[in-house]
Structures are given as C-alpha cells and as structure tokens.
Amino acid sequence: MGKHLSLTAKDSHRLGAYRADPAGKPLGGVVVVREIFGVNHHIRSVCDRLAALGYAAVAPALFDRFARDFQSGYSPEEVAQARKFLADIDWAAFVADTTAAVEALPRPVAVLGFCMGGTVAYLAATQLDGLAAAVCFYGGQIVKSADRKPRCPTQMHFGEKDEHIPMTDVDAIRAKRPDCEIHVYPAGHGFYCDERASFHAESAAIAWGRTLRFLDGAMVKG
Secondary structure, three states: OEEEEEEEOOOOOEEEEEEEOOOOOOOEEEEEEOOOOEOOHHHHHHHHHHHHOOEEEEEEOHHHHOOOOOEOOOOHHHHHHHHHHHHHOOHHHHHHHHHHHHHOOOOOEEEEEEOHHHHHHHHHHHHOOOOOEEEEEOOOOHHHHOOOOOOOOEEEEEEOOOOOOOHHHHHHHHHHOOOOEEEEEOOOOOOOOOOOOOOOHHHHHHHHHHHHHHHHHHHHHO
C-alpha cells in the first residue's frame, strides 16, 4: 500500500519518508512521527492503518540527519542501539523535518507521534500554524515544554506504569495544559505498539479509538 519518498526541509536537508495513501480521495493528511526505532514495520503499519481509514499518511525519517535509513526492532540489543542516538536529538531540526512532511500532505493535516515522536508532535502543535490536530502518545519530554500553548486541538495518551514518564510529569502537564485532552491507561511505555513486549491490547484499542474520533472531529473542523 505504501511507498518511500524523499522530503526536503527548510534548511535543505533531504530525508526519507514512508507514505501510504487511501484508495479514494483522502479525508486529510496525518504525519506519523516515529519512536527512536525509525520508520520501521510498526510505524509503516500505522500509516497503512490510517490510509485504510481514508487518510494520507507520511512518516518522516527524522534520524536521517545522523543515521540515514536507520530502523530497528525491539529486542534488548536493538533498544540499546537505538537509545545511543538520544544524544543526537535536535528538536528544532525534527520539527523542521515534520513540517516538510506536513507540506507534502493534503489539507487538513494532523500530527500523530509516539514516544520521541509524541514530543515532536507536541512541539509541532506549539509552533506550526494550520495544523488541524496533534495526538501525542507517551511523549517523555512534553513536560519540559508544557508552558507552551498548542495552536491546535491536542490529545495525549500516557501509561500509568510507564518506567520513563512518571505520573508526576503527567500531573504537571495536566495542570499546565487544561486545554489539552489527556488520557491515562493501566499500561507501560510503548503500550500501543503490538510488536513490543509492553503492548497492552485493551489500552491500545481504547487509545486508538479515541485517537480516531479526535482526528475525525478535527478534520471536519479543519
């Protein structure tokens, strides 16, 4: 269903991306911002799911700035390798790359991010004009930017058993951002990913349903 393409950010950096399109006219576009594991099978499958529901979806390869074409699975060794790239994260550059993906999609456009991508989705929501919505799954650094008001409707999903995001962070975000829709689940980090040991089927299904309703409502308004 999907295809690989190249995007160009405002600083002329060229990055790869995966794109999935619906069979008919798209309802809108969704940028899918990946975890630290690259545009891997799971992220491509999220794009494919969105395309099956009528959205055009693009997942930009953010790590192309320092590890071109990187992707991995979720074994302990692969997780350790992916985490080595955390020191290279450049949030401003990642927002620029996300913007390039936004510009490649039909309007209205939303941003959906997971883990590191959840934080990028939130930063995009606070910096970009014209987004219809942002959905952030377990973005660990959102708390550091929670003083910034999103410019579009924003929804967040967290797991109360997340070993990387303490509930005190979630409470702080909720206190600073009463304008955001925040949900907490009896699950750990990465609970939406059905390829990870932390996958929690019930929480994933509920969160995905909420995500789709949120996107559908925002796209109509957008």
